[in-house]
Amino acid sequence: MTTHYLVLSALLFAIGAIGVLVRRNAIVVFMCVELMLNACNLAFVTFARQHGNLDGQIIAFFVMVVAAAEVVVGLAIIVTMFRTRRSASVDDANLLKN
Amino acid sequence: MQPAEIITETGGVIGASWLMIALPAVGAAILLLFGRLTDRWGHLLGTAMSLASFAVAVLAFVELLGFDEAERRRQVMLYDFLPAGSFHVEMGLLIDPLSISFALLITGVGSLIHIYSIGYMAHDEKRRKFFAYLNLFVAAMLVLVLADNYLGLYIGWEGVGLASYLLIGFWQHKPSAATAAKKAFVVNRVGDFGLALGIFTIFTTFGTVAYKDVLANAGAAEQVTLTVIGLLLLLGACGKSAQLPLQSWLLDAMEGPTPVSALIHAATMVTAGVYLITRSGAIYEGAPTAQLVVTIVGAATLIAGAIIGCAKDDIKKALAGSTMSQIGYMVLAAGLGPIGYAFAIAHLIAHGFFKAAMFLGAGSVMHAMNDEVDMRRYGGLRTVMPITFATFGLGYLAIIGIPPLSGWFTKDSIIEAAMHVSPVLGWVAVIGAGITGFYMSRVMFMTFFGEKRWASDAHPHESPKVMTWPLILLSVGSVLGGGLLIAGGTFAEFLRPAVGAPEEPLAFHPVSVPGIVTIVLVLAGAAYAWTKYAKSPVPEVAPRGSFLTTFARRDLYGDALNESLFMRPGQWLTRLAVFFDNRGVDGIVNGLAAAIGGTSGRLRRIQTGFVRSYALSVFLGAAAVVGALLAVGSF
Numbered sequence: 070m071t072t073h074y075l076v077l078s079a080l081l082f083a084i085g086a087i088g089v090l091v092r093r094n095a096i097v098v099f100m101c102v103e104l105m106l107n108a109c110n111l112a113f114v115t116f117a118r119q120h121g122n123l124d125g126q127i128i129a130f131f132v133m134v135v136a137a138a139e140v141v142v143g144l145a146i147i148v149t150m151f152r153t154r155r156s157a158s159v160d161d162a163n164l165l166k167n
Numbered sequence: 168m169q170p171a172e173i174i175t176e177t178g179g180v181i182g183a184s185w186l187m188i189a190l191p192a193v194g195a196a197i198l199l200l201f202g203r204l205t206d207r208w209g210h211l212l213g214t215a216m217s218l219a220s221f222a223v224a225v226l227a228f229v230e231l232l233g234f235d236e237a238e239r240r241r242q243v244m245l246y247d248f249l250p251a252g253s254f255h256v257e258m259g260l261l262i263d264p265l266s267i268s269f270a271l272l273i274t275g276v277g278s279l280i281h282i283y284s285i286g287y288m289a290h291d292e293k294r295r296k297f298f299a300y301l302n303l304f305v306a307a308m309l310v311l312v313l314a315d316n317y318l319g320l321y322i323g324w325e326g327v328g329l330a331s332y333l334l335i336g337f338w339q340h341k342p343s344a345a346t347a348a349k350k351a352f353v354v355n356r357v358g359d360f361g362l363a364l365g366i367f368t369i370f371t372t373f374g375t376v377a378y379k380d381v382l383a384n385a386g387a388a389e390q391v392t393l394t395v396i397g398l399l400l401l402l403g404a405c406g407k408s409a410q411l412p413l414q415s416w417l418l419d420a421m422e423g424p425t426p427v428s429a430l431i432h433a434a435t436m437v438t439a440g441v442y443l444i445t446r447s448g449a450i451y452e453g454a455p456t457a458q459l460v461v462t463i464v465g466a467a468t469l470i471a472g473a474i475i476g477c478a479k480d481d482i483k484k485a486l487a488g489s490t491m492s493q494i495g496y497m498v499l500a501a502g503l504g505p506i507g508y509a510f511a512i513a514h515l516i517a518h519g520f521f522k523a524a525m526f527l528g529a530g531s532v533m534h535a536m537n538d539e540v541d542m543r544r545y546g547g548l549r550t551v552m553p554i555t556f557a558t559f560g561l562g563y564l565a566i567i568g569i570p571p572l573s574g575w576f577t578k579d580s581i582i583e584a585a586m587h588v589s590p591v592l593g594w595v596a597v598i599g600a601g602i603t604g605f606y607m608s609r610v611m612f613m614t615f616f617g618e619k620r621w622a623s624d625a626h627p628h629e630s631p632k633v634m635t636w637p638l639i640l641l642s643v644g645s646v647l648g649g650g651l652l653i654a655g656g657t658f659a660e661f662l663r664p665a666v667g668a669p670e671e672p673l674a675f676h677p678v679s680v681p682g683i684v685t686i687v688l689v690l691a692g693a694a695y696a697w698t699k700y701a702k703s704p705v706p707e708v709a710p711r712g713s714f715l716t717t718f719a720r721r722d723l724y725g726d727a728l729n730e731s732l733f734m735r736p737g738q739w740l741t742r743l744a745v746f747f748d749n750r751g752v753d754g755i756v757n758g759l760a761a762a763i764g765g766t767s768g769r770l771r772r773i774q775t776g777f778v779r780s781y782a783l784s785v786f787l788g789a790a791a792v793v794g795a796l797l798a799v800g801s802f
Contacts, residue, residue, distance in 0.1 A: 090783050098778075163776030 074115040081108035093158045095147045099140070106136045170449070171664035173261065173315075173379045176241035180226040181262045184243060187227070187270060188313065190220045192306040198299035206295050210288070213298030214281040217305055221274035228267050239264055239664045242315050242379065249318070254370070261315035261378060265665035268512055269312040269442055272519045276434040277305045279637035283527050284426040286633035287534060291424075297337060301430065304330035308435040312442055317366045317376040320443070324362060324407065327436055328355045334430075335423040347419035354416040358406015362443075365399030368392065378446065385449035393450050397457025400447055401464065408440025408494050410468045415725045417491055418475070421483040425530030428483055432490040433523035438515050441494065444501040445508050448666050452504055461502030462588075466595045469495030471723055473602035477609065478719030480709055481540045482529045485610045486522070489566065492599060493518050499592060500581040506673055507584045508666040509659035513652040514577035520644035521562040521574060527638055528559035532614060534634070535627035542613040543707050544622055549615040551627045554635045556615050558642035563611045565645040567604045567689050573649025576675065579682050580653055584673055586681050597681055601688030608696035616701040 081104055088101030110129040117125030151157050176182055194216030198209045205212065231239055240263035248258035260266075281301055288294045307326025314320050336348025366376060372392050373381045385393065404410065409417035417437070421428055431437060444451065444461060451458050472491025479485040493514070500511035533540060535552060549556040565572040568579065578600060586593030621627070629635070652658035653675050659668065676682065712720070721727065 086786060090779055090786065093779075159778040162778065 071115050071119045075112060078108045078111040078115065081105075081111065093160055095150070095157045095159050095162075098159060099143055099147070103136060103140070106132055170382070170667045171237045171240050173240045173242050173263075174238055176243050176262070180223065180230045181241050182243055184223065184227050184260055184262050184313070185245060187220045187223045187274065188306050188309045190216045190223070191302040191309070195299045195302035195306060198295055198302065203295075209295030210285050210298045213302050214278065214285060216302055217274060217278040217281045220305065220309070221271075221278045224267065224270045224274045227262055228271060231262060231264070231267055236664055253374075256316060256318050256376060258319055259315040260313045262313070263665040264662045265442075265445065265512065266312050268516065268662070269438070270309060272438075272516050273305060273308050273312065273434050276519050276523050276641070277301075277308075277430060279640055280426050280430050280434065280523065280527065283429075283530070283634050283637040284424075286631045287426055287530055288424065293337070297334075297424065300330055300333045300337070301426075304334065304430060304435055308439070311439055315378055317369055317378070317381070320446075321362060321366060324359065324403070324439060327407070327439060328352060328359065331355075331420070331427075331431060331436055334427040335420045337423055337427065341422065344422040347416075347422035351416040351420050354413050355406045358403045358413050361399045361402025361406070363403075365396050365403060368396050368399060372396070382447075382449040385453055388453065390454060393454035394457045397447070397451050397454040398460060400443055400450070401457065401461055404440030404443045404498070405464060406440075407443075408437045408498060409491050410440065410464050410495065410498055411471055412725075414468065414471070414491055415722065415729055418479075418484050418487050418722055421481065421487055425483065425526060425533060428487070429523045429526035429530070432487070432526060433519045437490060437494050438497075438519070441497040441501055441511055441515055444498065445511060445666055448501075448505065448508060451502070458502050458504060462499050462585075462592055465495045465497070465499030465502055466592050466599075467495070468492070469499060469599040470595060470602070471495075473599050473606060474715075474719045475722055476606040477602065478712070478716050480542050482532065482542050482545070482610060482614060483526070483540055485542070485606060486525055486529060489603065489607060490518075490522060492603060493522070493566070496578060496581050496596065496599070499596065500584060503584050503588050503592075504669070505667045506587060506669040507581065509662045509668075510577060510580040510584055510653075512662060513649065513658050514581055516652065517565065517573035517577045517645070517649040520641050520648050521565040524558050524562035524638055524641035524645050525566070527634070527641065528555050528562065531555040531630040531634055531638065532559075532627075534630055536621065536625050539622060539625065542610065543705055543709065544620050544625075545614045546617040546621070546705065547615070547619040548627060552615075552629050554629055554638065558635075558638035559615070560611065561642040562645045563607050565649070567607050567693065568600060568685065569689070570677070570686070571650055572646050573644075573652075576649035576653035579679075579685065580673070580675060582681050582685060583676065583679065587673060593681060597685050597688065600685045601692050604689030604692030605696050606692075608693040609700050612696055612701040613705055617705060620705065620707050 085101045085103075085105030085108060088104065089098050092098050092101065110132050113125035113129045113132070115125075117123060117129075147157060150162060154161055191213075194213050198205050198213060231241070234241075240261070242259050242261050244257060244259040246258055247255075249256040281298070284297065284301065288297050291297065304327065307323050307330050309323070311320055311323025311327060314323060332348050332352045335351050336345050338344045339348070369381055370376055372388055373384055375381060402413075405413045420431060423431075451461065469492045472488045472493075472495055474488075476485050476488030476492060479488055497511045497515050497518070500507035500514065531552065532545065532548060532555060535548075535555075536545065539545070561572070565574040568575040578596075582593055582596045582600065585596050656674065711717075718724065
């Protein structure tokens with residue numbers, strides 16, 4: 070049964086989403102975003118398996134590529150931010166407001 | 168008898184009578200355009216232009232006399248002024264006995280004033296500009312009287328207003344002169360407004376503004392229309408001729424140099440109203456109500472001016488009061504209809520001479536007394552300034568109407584004519600003459616008789632010849648003018664083609680009841696003035712005086728009335744408008760802007776700059792989209 074996979078995917082996505090909204094540490098927020106992406110991957114793969122169609126699996130690969138690229142750029146930003154502000158809290162990065 | 172037909176003229180001096188206007192206009196243009204280059208000889212050019220214009224007027228007059236009486240109204244076409252569809256105005260000049268009389272007075276007395284000014288303004292550094300304005304004044308006044316249509320008259324009318332503004336405010340470094348000029352201009356504007364409306368009404372009624380057509384067809388128009396036109400034209404005349412209720416500018420206009428006062432009071436400006444009423448005689452004859460109002464205005468003004476003249480210590484203002492009063496006589500006479508036109512114009516010409524003589528005499532006195540105008544600081548000047556004394560004295564005797572000087576003939580004729588039409592008006596004129604006897608004697612005695620009350624640094628001396636000769640010529644005119652015009656009805660006969668004549672012309676009676684009463688009143692007034700201002704000492708500081716004195720000193724509260732009736736409500740109105748603009752119009756606009764600004768300020772708070780709150784809104788948005796999709800999918 071694929072239902073269990075989908076429920077797991079939804080749970081992982083919800084955990085990731087809550088993490089993004091609640092946590093301040095940029096690295097943790099980042100990890101939560103990864104969690105949400107991988108929850109989506111799980112859902113794609115599950116549906117691919119259920120329908121006997123490879124499209125979902127291929128999309129999962131694309132997501133991984135995008136996630137890898139995103140991690141590279143995002144981590145670089147976080148490191149730079151930490152260097153200048155001595156903090157990795159997303160609440161301290163509010164310069165654009167004014 | 169009706170006025171004669173107007174004939175179109177092409178040749179002769181009359182055909183070239185536009186030179187009368189062009190010469191002083193060119194003079195003014197040269198003096199103003201070439202500026203300082205003309206400083207050294209500008210006054211001579213101005214005087215020469217005025218004299219040349221006078222020469223043209225004399226030649227045109229002689230040529231006019233050569234025609235038969237029925238052919239003495241000659242029109243000279245100049246050019247198409249406004250060929251605008253149905254509104255077609257051809258500019259031309261109307262040379263008839265009425266306009267040529269004015270032209271002779273304006274250029275003749277005007278030229279004498281020019282000559283006098285050469286001496287009077289000798290030490291003024293702006294003398295050239297002064298002569299330019301004088302020339303402009305003469306040119307504008309000639310346009311006014313010579314034009315053959317109401318639009319041309321209006322152009323001259325406005326030109327006179329401009330020139331008077333420039334001249335009254337000639338010493339504009341004095342705030343009082345600048346204010347007086349502005350006041351004259353604004354008050355005249357009220358009158359001009361009436362004149363403009365009158366001309367509009369004339370055009371809508373008759374379809375033209377040419378005298379030739381308007382005056383010939385005036386009888387065919389409805390009486391109501393004629394009354395409206397008459398009253399509107401009267402408003403214009405009141406403004407220019409300083410009649411009640413638009414008299415207030417005249418006394419303040421004394422701020423100008425004295426020759427200007429002479430020019431305004433004797434030859435130009437204030438005579439314009441009398442000209443307008445006389446020229447529009449055909450309209451007034453069809454509107455008895457308007458005529459009645461004209462006579463009432465004239466009668467009221469002649470008394471009001473005389474009362475004002477009684478209390479003024481400033482010699483020029485006392486003379487200004489007398490001008491008001493004398494113009495009142497002319498307006499009264501002009502309002503009487505054909506019986507009075509000739510007398511109005513005769514008095515106007517006689518007045519031109521004696522008032523110019525007295526104003527220029529007053530200028531001569533001021534010149535000698537370091538520009539002192541307060542008569543309480545004069546006294547005993549007759550031995551020091553014999554020529555000024557003699558000429559001023561002749562003018563004085565003429566204005567109070569001592570026989571056989573000119574004022575006696577002309578004023579008595581007006582009184583007779585007024586008696587003939589309405590005894591009330593006649594007796595008002597008689598009383599006015601009596602008051603004239605008092606206030607003019609007061610001026611005379613305070614200035615030339617009594618003990619010396621001069622300022623310590625005053626060294627009076629007779630004026631130079633260039634100033635005394637015009638005085639002498641003017642005083643000759645004051646002595647002879649009236650007799651030449653009135654005796655034997657010469658002038659009435661001369662004017663007949665232009666203004667018509669009554670069925671039974673009023674012959675001049677040297678001895679009549681009103682005439683004798685007038686002379687007795689005048690002598691009584693003069694005697695009272697003699698006891699008060701020549702026999703007994705005149706205090707150097709004006710005593711408080713009775714209620715009546717204060718009333719007269721304040722110009723019969725005319726300014727106070729204008730202030731409370733028009734100025735203050737006007738100020739309130741502007742304040743109200745400003746308030747409405749600030750709070751109403753600006754309030755709506757500013758309120759809208761503030762509302763938008765405030766709303767966006769509140770909206771801006773949503774943008775906290777916290778990434779997590781943005782993430783939350785993205786999340787909520789996504790959830791809402793998913794919810795919406797599910798909701799749509801379930802149906």
